[in-house]
Each structure stands twice: as structure tokens, then as C-alpha cells.
Amino acid sequence: MDASIFKFDKLILVEFKNQSNKKLNHQEIRLKVLESIDFLRAEYNLSNEECQLIEVILVNVPSEEEKVRNKARIHYQKLTNKNEEYKQLECLKFRYGILTYKFDNKIFKEYLEIS
Secondary structure, three states: OEEEEEEOOEEEEEEEEEEOHOOHHHHHHHHHHHHHHHHHHHHHHOOHHHHEEEEEEEEEOOOOOHHHHHHHHHHHHHHHOOOOOOOOHHHHHHHOOOOOEEHHHHHHHHHHHHH
């Protein structure tokens, strides 16, 4: 992972990608995240309950086409107060209870300021 942030009793693991959604290698990202989680579990002997205090965030640069779609998605997220989960890492939610999100850099900054 590229960064880790400890905030409000949560460990936030961050992966930065300078690519649009279409160019992301989700399998590579999933492997990197799982390796990081497995390392933390082994190194600190974390239980599944303790893993629920971890969040994983992918921050990427959307293409121009994706920016237009993101405006509607961002508006919905603000109305509902729900963040978009990163579906390609949904296995972490079922396995450990870890929530995963995907943001562009602007939304990521806002998320850090309010969470």
C-alpha cells in the first residue's frame, strides 16, 4: 500500500493510482491489498474483529468521461451520506468486515477532512 493513516481509531490503507478506471488492474490491486492485510494480521496478530477497524481506499485519476459520471455519483453520495464501495475488493468485506472505497483525489481529501 502507498500510505497508511491512523484516524479516529481506524487504520486507513491507501493505494494511489494515476490511471483512469478503465486502465486499472483490479487483480493486481486486490493482490497488493490482500498481502498488506495478511502482513498486518500476522505481524500484529489481528483478529477478524480487529480487522473491522481497517478501511482500504483506492484513489485514482478519472478520465474526462468518468469525471462527468462522477459528478452525478458525488451528488448522490452527498445526499445519502454514503461512500461508493470499491466492488473489486468486496471480498474483504465478507472475509474480514473491511470496508473499501474508491475516490478521486478531490473526494479523498474531503473524506479525510470529515471522517
